[in-house]
Amino acid sequence: MRHPTEGVLRRLIDEPAGVADPDRQHVAGCDQCLTGLAAARQDADLVGAALATEAPVDVDAAWRRLSAAAAAAPAPVPFAAPSRSGRVRALVRRPAVAAVAVAVVLTGAGTAAANDWLQVFQTEQITPVGFSTADLVALPDLSAYGDLQVTSDPGVHEVADAAAAAAETGLTVPVVTDLPRGVSGEPVTSVGGEAAATFTFSADRAARAAAEAGETLPPTPAGLDGSSVRLVAGPGVVQVWESSVGAPALVVGRAVAPTAFSSGVPFETLRDHLLSLPGLPDDVAAQLRTFSADGSTLPLPVPEDQVASSSAEVDGAPATVLATRDGSMAAVVWVDEGVVTAVAGSMDGDEALAIARSLR
Amino acid sequence: MAVRERARGAVRADLDEVFRRDYQRVVGVAARVLGSRDQAEDVAQDVFLSFSHSSVPAAEAPGWLAVAAAHTALNLIRSGRRRASREEIAAAAEDTVVSDVADAVVTLEERSRVRAALARLPHKQAVALVLRHSGLSYADVATALDLSPGSVGTTVRRAESALRKELNRHASSD
Numbered sequence: 001m002r003h004p005t006e007g008v009l010r011r012l013i014d015e016p017a018g019v020a021d022p023d024r025q026h027v028a029g030c031d032q033c034l035t036g037l038a039a040a041r042q043d044a045d046l047v048g049a050a051l052a053t054e055a056p057v058d059v060d061a062a063w064r065r066l067s068a069a070a071a072a073a074p075a076p077v078p079f080a081a082p083s084r085s086g087r088v089r090a091l092v093r094r095p096a097v098a099a100v101a102v103a104v105v106l107t108g109a110g111t112a113a114a115n116d117w118l119q120v121f122q123t124e125q126i127t128p129v130g131f132s133t134a135d136l137v138a139l140p141d142l143s144a145y146g147d148l149q150v151t152s153d154p155g156v157h158e159v160a161d162a163a164a165a166a167a168e169t170g171l172t173v174p175v176v177t178d179l180p181r182g183v184s185g186e187p188v189t190s191v192g193g194e195a196a197a198t199f200t201f202s203a204d205r206a207a208r209a210a211a212e213a214g215e216t217l218p219p220t221p222a223g224l225d226g227s228s229v230r231l232v233a234g235p236g237v238v239q240v241w242e243s244s245v246g247a248p249a250l251v252v253g254r255a256v257a258p259t260a261f262s263s264g265v266p267f268e269t270l271r272d273h274l275l276s277l278p279g280l281p282d283d284v285a286a287q288l289r290t291f292s293a294d295g296s297t298l299p300l301p302v303p304e305d306q307v308a309s310s311s312a313e314v315d316g317a318p319a320t321v322l323a324t325r326d327g328s329m330a331a332v333v334w335v336d337e338g339v340v341t342a343v344a345g346s347m348d349g350d351e352a353l354a355i356a357r358s359l360r
Numbered sequence: 361m362a363v364r365e366r367a368r369g370a371v372r373a374d375l376d377e378v379f380r381r382d383y384q385r386v387v388g389v390a391a392r393v394l395g396s397r398d399q400a401e402d403v404a405q406d407v408f409l410s411f412s413h414s415s416v417p418a419a420e421a422p423g424w425l426a427v428a429a430a431h432t433a434l435n436l437i438r439s440g441r442r443r444a445s446r447e448e449i450a451a452a453a454e455d456t457v458v459s460d461v462a463d464a465v466v467t468l469e470e471r472s473r474v475r476a477a478l479a480r481l482p483h484k485q486a487v488a489l490v491l492r493h494s495g496l497s498y499a500d501v502a503t504a505l506d507l508s509p510g511s512v513g514t515t516v517r518r519a520e521s522a523l524r525k526e527l528n529r530h531a532s533s534d
Contacts, residue, residue: 006513006514015497040517043520043523047519047520047524050470050523052392053397057387059380062383062404063376063383066412070412
């Protein structure tokens with residue numbers, strides 16, 4: 001029989017009962033697998049030791065702190081001079097809406113990809129997860145299918161205001177003229193530079209990835225093995241407003257649309273082949289679909305059971321309106337001359353569209 | 361405009377119970393990422409504050425809290441919002457309890473390298489690694505990250521291999 005994958009060997013260390021009997025029997029009698037198992041165990045122990053922390057906590061004191069914070073709650077955190085925990089809170093509070101908007105702005109680039117995006121929607125009422133400003137501008141992880149070299153790191157960070165964001169990104173930062181009810185004050189503005197990476201496809205590695213997923217690789221089109229493509233996303237800017245009760249209420253983002261450049265085979269050939277590969281993770285596939293050769297098209301990964309999608313127009317450009325079926329959140333996204341803009345918030349589709357159309 | 365109901369200040373009734381049951385574990389998840397108990401407690405407070413206004417079913421709370429803590433802590437180290445390294449090392453020295461894994465001797469400096477490497481891992485790999493080392497089962501990690509159970513081992517293995525290389529690289533260049 002074929003050797004079990006590294007993943008199976010790894011699980012054997014933690015949860016032997018979770019590994020199928022034939023795999024266990026094979027490993028017990030296979031020198032190669034036993035060597036792999038030993039290496040996996042060594043790495044697991046080393047990393048486990050490096051990550052270990054066993055500091056006891058005072059649960060009662062922590063509970064008093066939380067109770068006080070919850071009672072004081074919606075007091076907005078002053079972003080101008082955040083305390084240490086305020087900074088944490090700022091990250092946590094932005095959350096769902098921000099995640100949606102950024103997912104839309106960059107259409108699935110980074111953690112805001114289909115899977116995470118779906119999770120955001122699943123837990124939209126509450127989730128503080130899935131969004132990092134570091135993911136404002138990000139690229140799909142294609143490392144399992146070839147050589148991915150990141151040539152430009154976006155270095156996402158907060159800036160003082162729209163003027164600073166415009167100066168750093170070269171983008172026209174959208175100005176919201178009429179804030180929706182319940183939203184006031186100044187937004188928190190973050191920017192990211194250009195993220196760029198060069199990906200070289202390897203048929204060999206793709207075959208291995210497929211094998212790990214227990215699948216067989218379809219034939220590789222001629223000329224594809226070893227061909228390179230350059231993926232570029234950003235720069236981008238995102239503005240996040242909190243509602244009067246401290247929840248994230250409105251997010252407006254703009255970024256240079258994800259684009260791919262290819263020197264050899266047409267990018268679409270490579271992209272479509274990658275998309276056809278068995279075992280390609282859904283999030284990577286969703287990210288990949290957002291890249292087009294000219295940056296003009298923008299397919300959106302939409303979890304249809306939870307989000308309704310419709311078409312509209314913003315300043316003459318075709319726009320997509322996404323609204324959660326429970327009516328709690330909506331986003332509008334459109335592309336104009338290679339720049340994608342998104343408006344999202346705790347509102348319905350019509351409100352989001354009205355804000356999108358009123359942007360200056 | 362439909363501002364979410366929960367955000368108006370209603371705190372869920374089971375908060376006390378869930379907090380007392382899961383707080384230590386949530387701090388543990390964040391501490392594995394941050395290497396500092398103080399910072400980990402800040403993260404845990406924020407995670408529970410979000411949870412207090414949420415409608416996450418109680419049965420799903422442990423997984424939700426662990427994932428939220430991992431994401432939030434990773435976001436912190438990735439966005440470079442950590443304290444200055446001197447403070448950080450002091451904090452780590454104060455918090456760190458030597459592991460009982462006898463064979464693996466890991467210095468403080470190596471711990472800090474591991475965390476830097478953790479910040480560079482693909483997000484999902486890093487979260488899977490931290491959740492696994494925080495004691496979540498493969499099935500729980502798979503559910504939390506929307507992975508197939510079969511790919512959790514592969515994801516964790518890749519992350520561990522990357523971190524080990526990071527440690528070796530520095531060890532051999534010293």
